[in-house]
Amino acid sequence: MATQQSRSAARLMMAPAVVLLLGWMLVPLTMTLYFSFKKYLPLRGGDLGWVGFENYARFLTSSAFWPSVQTTLVIVGGVLAITVVLGIFLAILLNQPMWGQGMVRILVIAPFFVMPTVSALVWKNMFMDPNYGLLAHLWKLFGATPVEWLSQASLPSIIMIVSWQWLPFATLILLTAIQSLDSEQLEAAEMDGAPAHKRFAYITLPHLGRAITVVILIQTIFLLSIFAEIFVTTGGAFGTKTLSYLIFQRVLESQNVGLGSAGGVYAIILANIVAYFLVRIVGKNLDA
C-alpha cells in the first residue's frame, strides 16, 4: 500500500519524532564530547582550557573505574538472571488452574508501580536496617546475628531490591507468552511420550524465546541507568558504585565536569557495546 504520496507523507509524519530524538541524542552528546577535552570546574574557576585526552586517561586510570564497570555489569546481569528465572517459574505457576488467579496477578504486579525512590527507602529502612528492619527481626527469631545488608552484602542487597521491582514485569510478559502457547502442542508432545521436564525444555521454553528477548531488552535499557536505588541506599559506598553513579559523583559531587564528561563518553561506549549485542539478538527475534 505504498504510493509515492503516502511515502512522502510517511516521511513527513515520522520527521518530528526522528528530529527530536536526533537532537536529544546529538546536542548533549556534542556538548559532552566538548567538555570531556577541557578542564572544567564550574565552582573552581570554570573553563580552564583544553587538556586533550587527560580527562580520559585520568578517568580510565582512576581506581574506581574498572570496579564501577564490573558493578554495573554484575547488577544488570544479576537482576536479569533472577527476574528471568523466577519469572519463568512464576509464569508457569500462575498459568496453572487455581482459585483467585486474578487477585494473585494483582499482588504480583504491584511492585512495578512503586517508584524506585520509595522502594529503595522502604527496603533500606524497614527491611534491611540491622536494628529495626524486619529482616533483622527474622534473623533474631532464629537466633542469628542480623546482617548489615547494605554494608556487608551491599551488592546482593541492591540486586535484590531491583529484582523485586522488575520481577512483575518479567513474570507478566512471560505469563502472557505462556498463555498464548497452543495447548494442543503440549498435548501432542504428551501423547508422544515426552515427560514434563522435556515438554518444558523442547516446547514451552522455545515458545518463550521472543518474550524472554523482550524482557532482557527492556530491562537492560532501564537497568543500565538505575540511579535512585543506589542514591538512596548506599550512595555508592560499599562497592555499589556503578559507572553511572561514578560519573554522577564526578559531575555533581566533585563538580569536575571535564572528568565526568570523559566518564560519560565511556558510559556511552559501554552502552553502545551492550546495545550492539542486544540489537543483534532482538533484531533477529522481533519482526519489527
Place this chain on the structure above:
Amino acid sequence: MARSIAPRRKAINTLLAWSIGFLIFFPILWTILTSFKTEATAIANPPVFIGFDWTLENYQAVMERSNYGRFLWNSIVIAGGSTILGILIAIPAAWSMAFVPSKRTKDILLWMLSTKMLPAVGVLYPIYLLFIRMGLLDTKIGLMIVLMLINLPIIVWMLYTYFKEIPGEILEAARMDGATLREEVIYILTPMAIPGIASTLLLNVILAWNEAFWTLNLTAAKAAPLTAFIASYSSPEGLFYAKLSAASTMAIAPILILGWFSQKQLVSGLTFGAVK
C-alpha cells in the same frame, strides 16, 4: 479442551501462588500498615502486624512538614503532560512505520530504542546547562519535555506494534472513501487503536511518574514531583518509619490504584508485540 484437574493439585497451586504473591506484595502491605502505626509501634520488637491502634497522625505530620498537594500536582502535570506530548508526536511516526514500512523502518525503530540506552549521567551536565540557558530548570514544562523524549522510543514502539495489528485494507478503504491522510488518522486509525493507545498512555504515565533521575536532578522547589518529595525522607536526620511509610504510601497510592485498575490493558502493551 481443558482437562479436569485433581482438586488437590489445584489447592496446592492456589496455596503456592497465593503465598508467593503475598510475599511479593508484602513490602507494600507492610509500608501501608506501618503508616497507620505510631512511631513507637513501628519499631516495636517483635513487630506488630495488625493488632495496633490505628492512627492518622503520620499523615497529618507529613502534610504539615511538606506541601504534598503541590508535589502531587507536579507529578500529575509532568507525567500527564509528557505522555500526551509523546503520544501526539508518536502517533504519526508509528502510522508511518506500520503502514508505509520501508527497508529502514526496523533500523529506525531500533535506533530510537538505542537512544534510550544512552546513559543519562553522561549528558546530565549539558542538559543542565541548556536548561539554565533556556530558563527551563525547575519548571514543569522542562521536565515534561525531557520525560517525553526519554519515553518517546517506547511510545513509538508500542503504538507501532498496535497499529501493525490493524489491517491496512481498512485504511485503504478510508482512502478510497475520500478521506485525506489527516481524516484517515483521526476518524479511522485512532478510534480503532484506542485500546492500544490507552495502554501506551498508561505505561508512560507510570514510567514518567516513577522516573527518578531527571526529576531529582532538574528540579528544586517549584517543579519537584513526588519522587523528590519522597527523596527528602532519605536524609539520615532521625528516621521515622511511620512517617516515612505514610509519605511512601502517599507517593505510590495514585499510580498503584491506576495500575491495578488497568493492569489487563497494561500487560498486553508491555509485551511490545513480541507475544500475541
Place this chain on the structure above:
Amino acid sequence: MGRITLDKVSKSFGDVEVIPPLDLTIEDGEFTVFVGPSGCGKSTLLRLIAGLEDITSGQIRIDSEDATNVPPAKRGLAMVFQSYALYPHMSVRKNIAFPMKMAGIDQAEQDKRIDAAAKALNLTDYLDRRPGQLSGGQRQRVAIGRAIVREPAAFLFDEPLSNLDAALRVGMRLEISELHERLKTTMIYVTHDQVEAMTMADKIVVLQAGVIEQVGSPLELYERPCNKFVAGFIGSPKMNFIEGKEAANLGATTIGIRPEHISISTTEGQWKGTVGVAEHLGSDTFLYIHADVSPNETMTVRVDGEFSARHGDTVYLTPRAERIHKFGADGLRIE
C-alpha cells in the same frame, strides 16, 4: 460516466516487474472481470486503477482525464475489499455514511441515500449494529452499500466473495449482477474463480504473470480460447489436453477437448479407456478415465444425466470433431 483506459501501464516492485506494459480499455457501464491464478497480478492491476499503488510507467485515464497522479480519494472510484474493510468502531449507518461525510454531502441527502442503499441491500434492520455483529454476507452488503452511496464513476471489487461460504457466494453473485443491471455503472471485478468470471462478466480479462492472455466475452473465451492457458483456465471441469500422435494427425502439437464435448459408450468409439472414478451427481455424471491417447493424465468426461459406470469398466470415448481446439508448439491456437 466511467470509461477507464490503461495506456502502456506497468508496475515493478524494486527490480521485479510484476506487470509488463499493458493496454486495456474498459468501456462505460461494462462489467469487466480480471481473472487468473493467484499471483497473476490481477489484484495489483486493480490497485493501480484504484490509485492505492503507483504505476511505474504509462498512463491511466478515467473518462479521458489523466488520473495517473490523482490520489485514490480523488479518482471517484469505489472499492469493495476482500476483507470487506468495514470500520469496526462505526455502526453500519456510519460506515455507509463515511464516504459521504468525507465528500461533505449534507445530512438530509446522506440519510436519503443511506435509506435507499439499505433498502436495496436488505440492511434496513441492521443500520445501528456494528460490523462485528453481522454475518459474512451482511458485512459484504454493507461494504457494497458504502460503495454505492458515493455514486462512483466505477466500482472496483477485489475478490469480494472469497470469504463467503459456497451457498452464500452464489446468492451474492446474483445480487452483484443485478446491482450492475440496475445501476449500469462500470464495474471491475477481480477473482480467481472462473465460474464467477463466466457468470458475471460482460468482458473477461484473463491474466497470467502480469500479462493479458486474452480479452473477450465469456462465450468468446469458452469457444475460441486463444491459447492453451486460457483454454485450460476457462471452463469447468477443465479442458482435456492430448498430445502426441493424436494431435499430430490434426496438424497440432496439442489438441484440447472439453469434458462436455465428448460422448461416451460402453461398446464402441474413437478412444479406448478404463474408468478411474465416476462421480454421480444425478443431473450429471463426471467420469475420470485413463485413456490410451492420454497416458499421463486422466481425461474428464461429463455426461448429462446418469451414466452407470464403475471403477475398472472399459469405455470408449468419441470427441465432437467441430469442438476440438488445436494448439501449436508455442501454445497458441491454430485455426
